[in-house]
Amino acid sequence: DIQMTQSPSSLSAFVGDRVTITCRASQTMGNYLNWYQQKPGRAPRHLIYAASNLQSGVPSRFSGSGSGTDFTLTISSLQPEDFATYYCQHSYNTPPTFGQGTRLEIK
Amino acid sequence: QVELQQSGPGLAKPSQTLSLTCAISGDSVSNNVAAWNWIRQSPSRGLEWLGRTYYRSRWYSDYAVSLRSRIIISADTSKNQFSLQVNSVTPADTAVYFCARQNHGNQGHSFEYWGQGTLVTVSP
Numbered sequence: 208d209i210q211m212t213q214s215p216s217s218l219s220a221f222v223g224d225r226v227t228i229t230c231r232a233s234q235t236m237g238n239y240l241n242w243y244q245q246k247p248g249r250a251p252r253h254l255i256y257a258a259s260n261l262q263s264g265v266p267s268r269f270s271g272s273g274s275g276t277d278f279t280l281t282i283s284s285l286q287p288e289d290f291a292t293y294y295c296q297h298s299y300n301t302p303p304t305f306g307q308g309t310r311l312e313i314k
Numbered sequence: 315q316v317e318l319q320q321s322g323p324g325l326a327k328p329s330q331t332l333s334l335t336c337a338i339s340g341d342s343v344s345n346n347v348a349a350w351n352w353i354r355q356s357p358s359r360g361l362e363w364l365g366r367t368y369y370r371s372r373w374y375s376d377y378a379v380s381l382r383s384r385i386i387i388s389a390d391t392s393k394n395q396f397s398l399q400v401n402s403v404t405p406a407d408t409a410v411y412f413c414a415r416q417n418h419g420n421q422g423h424s425f426e427y428w429g430q431g432t433l434v435t436v437s438p
Contacts, residue, residue, distance in 0.1 A: 239422060
């Protein structure tokens with residue numbers, strides 16, 4: 208199975224800050240990388256597919272980049288509703304696996 | 315807009331069978347660019363993919379290796395829904411279970427739509 212490792216595991220930031228979350232895969236996987244946001248008690252919400260494509264309805268302050276083994280999710284200017292846990296996930300082969308999550312907290 | 319509505323009991327006893335259903339609206343379970351997945355989440359294992367079913371001229375199913383001997387995921391075209399069965403459950407199967415639609419029409423094959431989640435507790 209491909210292992211997905213996110214860093215940092217947790218992050219504190221102010222409203223308005225620019226933040227970047229990194230996801231590293233244990234093997235190369237093209238751009239079969241997706242990002243999700245999850246708030247407590249809710250299902251994950253799909254943000255980005257194929258490394259850099261914004262899902263319909265997702266604000267443009269979210270962006271993704273990367274290919275191969277290294278990927279990033281960037282939020283350009285944090286809003287209060289962005290404080291949540293973020294997960295990367297690959298679909299390069301079966302089984303699809305998720306990173307352990309990055310918890311983004313208000314400073 | 316696709317919506318997934320989960321149903322099923324939130325409690326199972328050890329050695330019994332866990333059964334959940336995911337009803338689909340806004341799409342067809344037979345859509346040949348979609349796959350219908352079950353994913354669970356627990357503090358110890360994080361988000362864990364369990365398996366999927368999908369239709370490509372015929373029905374296919376894939377399962378996580380760790381569960382392959384205990385799991386069945388199947389579709390019911392008459393009700394436009396799909397189901398999860400996990401046999402011989404133990405407390406380690408306690409988790410929040412999600413159904414999710416995977417889009418095979420985009421390169422990311424992402425999980426675009428999710429059910430609301432069902433907390434299943436395995437306890438005597």
